[in-house]
Amino acid sequence: MNRRTIMTSLTAAALLASLPESAxxxxxxxxxxxxxxxxxxxxxxxxxGDADRMFAMATDDVEWVNIVGMHWKGKxxxxxxxxxxLNTMFKGVPLxxxxxxxxxxxxxxxxIAVARWSVGQFNPPDGSTVPASDDRMTLxxxxxxxxxxLAHGANVQINQAALDAQQAAGPPPSA
Amino acid sequence: MNRRTIMTSLTAAALLASLPESAxxxxxxxxxxxxxxxxxxxxxxxxxGDADRMFAMATDDVEWVNIVGMHWKGKxxxxxxxxxxLNTMFKGVPLxxxxxxxxxxxxxxxxIAVARWSVGQFNPPDGSTVPASDDRMTLxxxxxxxxxxLAHGANVQINQAALDAQQAAGPPPSA
Numbered sequence: 001m002n003r004r005t006i007m008t009s010l011t012a013a014a015l016l017a018s019l020p021e022s023a024x025x026x027x028x029x030x031x032x033x034x035x036x037x038x039x040x041x042x043x044x045x046x047x048x049g050d051a052d053r054m055f056a057m058a059t060d061d062v063e064w065v066n067i068v069g070m071h072w073k074g075k076x077x078x079x080x081x082x083x084x085x086l087n088t089m090f091k092g093v094p095l096x097x098x099x100x101x102x103x104x105x106x107x108x109x110x111x112i113a114v115a116r117w118s119v120g121q122f123n124p125p126d127g128s129t130v131p132a133s134d135d136r137m138t139l140x141x142x143x144x145x146x147x148x149x150l151a152h153g154a155n156v157q158i159n160q161a162a163l164d165a166q167q168a169a170g171p172p173p174s175a
Numbered sequence: 176m177n178r179r180t181i182m183t184s185l186t187a188a189a190l191l192a193s194l195p196e197s198a199x200x201x202x203x204x205x206x207x208x209x210x211x212x213x214x215x216x217x218x219x220x221x222x223x224g225d226a227d228r229m230f231a232m233a234t235d236d237v238e239w240v241n242i243v244g245m246h247w248k249g250k251x252x253x254x255x256x257x258x259x260x261l262n263t264m265f266k267g268v269p270l271x272x273x274x275x276x277x278x279x280x281x282x283x284x285x286x287i288a289v290a291r292w293s294v295g296q297f298n299p300p301d302g303s304t305v306p307a308s309d310d311r312m313t314l315x316x317x318x319x320x321x322x323x324x325l326a327h328g329a330n331v332q333i334n335q336a337a338l339d340a341q342q343a344a345g346p347p348p349s350a
Binding site for chain 1: 234236238240241242243244245246248255256258259276277279281282283284285287289299300301302303309310311313315317326327329330331332333334336337338339340341344346347348
């Protein structure tokens with residue numbers, strides 16, 4: 001168990017302790033553990049350049065929209081591009097899970113999570129250089145007996161200048 | 176019924192005609208009509224600057240991640256920023272639905288759609304100019320008796336240069 005796993009477990013335990021004893025509270029803590037497990041596997045798969053491990057828990061019709069708007073449909077296509085990219089432009093690039101910002105159930109079968117990642121600088125095939133940045137990743141999972149299976153991913157690169165400008169402007173009028 | 180609505184209905188009818196008679200085929204055609212209806216309302220709400228109409232069919236815990244990675248949580252917050260932006264930086268900016276690229280069910284309660292939009296040039300609060308571009312929008316809906324209710328949106332701006340480079344490189348090896 002590495003430091004991040006321990007911290008995640010502590011967070012889940014703290015969440016459980018702070019919520020009333022109910023099926024909902026137990027499910028929330030369970031979902032956090034399930035999402036954390038999926039993301040931890042994502043981190044280690046990235047480091048190992050192992051796309052098959054990364055998408056071992058994914059539905060056959062999984063789709064992925066990446067930060068430049070490429071859209072891959074179905075497990076075979078998602079696997080093929082990740083096998084390539086994890087071993088070329090992302091090889092050796094640092095990836096850090098910064099936080100799980102949101103976990104929600106939609107009906108009994110589906111869990112939506114939003115995760116924030118830091119990604120180091122990399123060079124895509126077009127020859128450009130993408131500076132180190134943070135991403136906000138939406139993940140839609142289907143519950144299975146063996147954990148969460150990814151049905152959809154959509155990843156957005158955070159434009160920090162735009163977020164800073166929004167923060168400086170203050171919250172919008174709520175009326 | 177405007178031209179787009181007619182075209183969408185024709186598309187749904189063509190889809191239904193081309194699929195075998197089955198509950199699944201009827202549901203697929205029905206889902207396309209439901210997603211089209213939600214997106215049509217989005218278009219007219221954008222033009223009218225009416226955020227409340229845009230999110231009339233959304234869950235109370237709806238979340239939205241926009242193209243620069245801002246993340247809004249809950250209907251009140253999503254409404255507040257859209258009330259502001261639809262009447263400032265997006266006021267008078269053309270928005271066109273180019274296609275619904277994907278519609279899938281995840282369990283009985285949830286529908287995921289990916290839509291492609293064209294958005295005209297606009298000026299965000301940071302003073303920059305965002306050129307006209309296309310976006311790929313992931314939408315996660317919950318089925319209700321009254322249609323689809325939005326639970327989550329994640330919008331990615333398409334980097335056409337990156338997509339052109341990918342296309343020029345050809346498909347990745349599927350090994």
